[in-house]
Amino acid sequence: MSVRVRYAPSPTGSPHVGNVRTAIYNWLFARHEGGTFIVRLEDTDRSPERYVPEGIFDIEASLRFLGTLPDAWWVTGGPDAPYVQSQRLETYSDAARKLIDSGKAYRCYCTRERLEAMRASQQAEGKPTGYDRHCRDPKLREALRLQRLEAEGQEPSSVVRLAMPLEGVTILHDVVRGDISYENRLQDDQVILKSDGFPTYFLAAAVDDHAFGITHIIRGDDWLSSAPKLVQVFHALGWEPPKFVHPPLIVGPDGKKLSKRHGATQFAWFLEQGYLPEALFNFLVLLGWSAGSENRELFSVPELIERFTLEGMTQSPAVFDYEKLKWMNGHYIRRSEPGRIIGMCLPYLRRAGLIPDPPGPDAKDPEKEAYRINVLDYARRVIPLEIERMKVLSEVTDLVGFFFKELSYPEGYDEKAIAKWMGVPHLKQLLTAEIEQFGALTEWTAESIEATVRSIGADLGVKFGEVIHPTRVAATGQTVGPGLFETLWALGKERTINRLRAVLEKV
């Protein structure tokens, strides 16, 4: 039977990177096996604090960004549509009814108050917490129902609970962890249908996984403990559960499940910061999976599809190392087509106010032309010089800022840079000579600039560094940056001379 896997996110906002990784694993496995990758929305939790309807767009965006497109989902539909659980409520209530009829589940009329009191006393006595199965007894259940009926004057609300077997064990066959057994008597009579008519995860997942013909459930390790309940729902419904695959959790530096406390974890943040899809993809895959003895960590997506097997899954939690991600992102930035990086950088420059917004579609041609020459061409000349220094795209604004900002000495100049180089004795002579000789250059190239600067240095009788550094500071306001000559070239003759002149006037 061919592999069918699913990614089942909930719309709670921008996806957590852990979920993104789960999506990647499912997608890779499906692609490696030539199987089917299904994405369905688990929107059965309607409580306002957790239900974020717009989250669905973030989920879609994350899948598109990474290129892990499903074979079937709510966007394109598919043979098992709909792929949104809130649109399948009848299926779940049918299943619940079937379970009640067969005695595998029962209605529970316990109030939240009773449940809370029960839990409180269990905790106070140091006893294991869990539902006391009060309503599993038909007599007690009916008594409670009548009591509430009388008090409330109408049929009381109820939930449906799974009647867990009271004996025996549930064996979970986990592909990465082997067989795990759980004692049934320790499992709760889980609520499977809520009083609002929505199913809980356990019912909905079992029903849908069965309906979709899912063969492997690949999901985070945080689901491992509750897996026997899911398995029991399958059994109760008379179905064979899929195979389970529980990759390890992604944790923070403190070893706890990665969350906001550890820094940004949401997909949207990585997008804003300027992480490349291939870097995120590559990095996330390696958090819980390894290509074995290959001793490599840089893989293209096709290479990963080729290599991705469940045997490569690791089993201990992985700390999310932002530094390593940055390194990898820098690596991919450097290996990208510069044009692509430039295009991705422009929005950051615009947002930082370094370059203006492009003229609208109905702008006049001369205006468009001016924008192309003054803004785009300049950006295209300047950004490539900083590409090897970028770890994330958003850094571009700091990196190329000096190219765009208006500098007026000492405004905009780095203090330490001034202290170090704007007081050297030969400064005025140097700047004067540069302004004059640069002005006379007919060809403004890195080579011609270098030749000019070198000869000025020789005339002044100072070491190369003694002319390089002051020149850089005068022209850029800082001590770091790309090679001086390409920097001046990119800056342009006019801008360079203007800046040098402004400095000369003030020192």
Place this chain on the structure above:
RNA sequence: GGGGAUAUCGUCUAGAGGUUAGGACGAGGGAUUUUCAGUCCUUAAGCCGGGGUUCGAUUCCCCGUAUCCCUACCA
């Protein structure tokens, strides 16, 4: 309190009875060079503890310890 899982450099990991315990990020040093970055070379850094099994355990088993996860009308 109960249950489950996990345990190799600081971090991600390779290893599947005998290895100089390998690679990567990060850190240190060096080279290149006009700075930074990059690139190249290089150094330090690890098998949780205790019992077994075995001629021999990082590796297999048990116990302990530690950590994490679950323990909701959330997923």
